[in-house]
Amino acid sequence: MALAKESPPVSSKNGADQEAEYRAQTRLWLRLLACTTLIEGELRRRFREEFDFTMPRFDVLAQLDREPSGLVLGELPKRLMVSAGNLTPIVDRLVEDGYITRTPSALDRRVQIVCMTVEGRKTFRRMAKSHGSWLAELLAEFPADKLDGLIGELDQLKGAVRDSLEKP
Amino acid sequence: MALAKESPPVSSKNGADQEAEYRAQTRLWLRLLACTTLIEGELRRRFREEFDFTMPRFDVLAQLDREPSGLVLGELPKRLMVSAGNLTPIVDRLVEDGYITRTPSALDRRVQIVCMTVEGRKTFRRMAKSHGSWLAELLAEFPADKLDGLIGELDQLKGAVRDSLEKP
DNA sequence: GTAAATTATTTTAAGCATAAAATATTTCGG
DNA sequence: CCGAAATATTTTATGCTTAAAATAATTTAC
Numbered sequence: 001m002a003l004a005k006e007s008p009p010v011s012s013k014n015g016a017d018q019e020a021e022y023r024a025q026t027r028l029w030l031r032l033l034a035c036t037t038l039i040e041g042e043l044r045r046r047f048r049e050e051f052d053f054t055m056p057r058f059d060v061l062a063q064l065d066r067e068p069s070g071l072v073l074g075e076l077p078k079r080l081m082v083s084a085g086n087l088t089p090i091v092d093r094l095v096e097d098g099y100i101t102r103t104p105s106a107l108d109r110r111v112q113i114v115c116m117t118v119e120g121r122k123t124f125r126r127m128a129k130s131h132g133s134w135l136a137e138l139l140a141e142f143p144a145d146k147l148d149g150l151i152g153e154l155d156q157l158k159g160a161v162r163d164s165l166e167k168p
Numbered sequence: 169m170a171l172a173k174e175s176p177p178v179s180s181k182n183g184a185d186q187e188a189e190y191r192a193q194t195r196l197w198l199r200l201l202a203c204t205t206l207i208e209g210e211l212r213r214r215f216r217e218e219f220d221f222t223m224p225r226f227d228v229l230a231q232l233d234r235e236p237s238g239l240v241l242g243e244l245p246k247r248l249m250v251s252a253g254n255l256t257p258i259v260d261r262l263v264e265d266g267y268i269t270r271t272p273s274a275l276d277r278r279v280q281i282v283c284m285t286v287e288g289r290k291t292f293r294r295m296a297k298s299h300g301s302w303l304a305e306l307l308a309e310f311p312a313d314k315l316d317g318l319i320g321e322l323d324q325l326k327g328a329v330r331d332s333l334e335k336p
Numbered sequence: 337g338t339a340a341a342t343t344a345t346t347t348t349a350a351g352c353a354t355a356a357a358a359t360a361t362t363t364c365g366g
Numbered sequence: 367c368c369g370a371a372a373t374a375t376t377t378t379a380t381g382c383t384t385a386a387a388a389t390a391a392t393t394t395a396c
Contacts, residue, residue: 146324222352
């Protein structure tokens with residue numbers, strides 16, 4: 001197949017547009033990171049001060065709260081988007097503290113089931129309530145009627161990034 | 169001052185609206201966190217694979233790249249929104265590796281000035297180029313005409329959170 | 337049936353992050 | 367001037383995070 005002498009560029013954008021998009025993408029990333037860092041730092045601080053608890057520990061409990069019959073341990077790193085090795089000491093400590101149980105599966109001795117205890121559930125519910133009100137406090141000045149719009153755009157962003165990651 | 173028997177609630181929202189707003193705020197936070205985690209994880213992976221470098225180290229260089237005459241060390245934790253103690257070993261290693269210099273101020277011996285070396289600047293520019301194109305790749309599927317809108321909303325969100333944090 | 341591949345989980349090594357305490361220097365009040 | 371407060375930075379203790387290697391159990395292929 002012959003190519004025309006002055007074939008259009010692969011992208012339909014010209015150099016200046018491309019540069020502008022580049023800059024906008026970088027700015028988007030920096031804003032995203034700034035917002036997350038700001039909120040995460042404050043939530044972490046309050047978790048520590050109020051409950052002497054960390055967010056990763058809370059996140060594990062949050063997953064288990066939705067699963068009355070417990071969860072296969074290997075499901076946690078997938079849902080929380082962290083590495084498996086990372087969870088080992090966190091789960092260890094939650095077990096030690098009596099918030100969750102870890103029982104080997106009878107069918108497959110490689111597998112373990114983690115499950116919230118009554119005590120764990122009680123503690124989690126109390127913390128979750130505070131977590132919600134802290135978030136409400138932090139986001140109070142953001143107009144409520146813009147929440148859903150922003151959520152939608154972030155969903156779209158997440159989907160776009162996911163697509164890019166899965167393509168290769 | 170007497171209160172009317174059926175005084176309106178402090179908030180103008182009724183219970184159901186309040187609950188809906190609560191849920192939307194939580195969802196917004198989870199989306200925000202998911203987007204950031206997704207992008208950050210991929211950028212970190214590529215920094216490590218391509219350059220054997222970490223993002224915190226890159227972030228320090230990025231700040232210094234804009235300051236030809238260097239920066240007071242204490243300015244870094246403020247700009248990067250991390251604790252001062254955190255930066256000590258990172259700066260140490262960047263000095264060891266020859267990317268930056270750290271010189272005590274002659275006027276105030278508590279203060280130190282950090283400044284990028286020629287080698288550091290060269291290395292940073294190379295990495296920054298890749299960083300930009302990785303971001304472009306990750307965000308390629310997100311419509312370019314929505315970038316500025318999302319940036320604006322995130323700016324607003326950041327401002328709202330900042331206000332809430334500064335008020336008390 | 338058994339060796340090899342796969343799967344679930346833990347361990348290890350390295351680095352980032354924070355809070356709180358420590359150190360060193362400068363500035364301020366009297 | 368000199369002790370106290372303030373400022374800049376480092377140290378310490380604790381915990382999160384990853385990647386890669388190790389361990390253990392199961393499944394698959396022959």
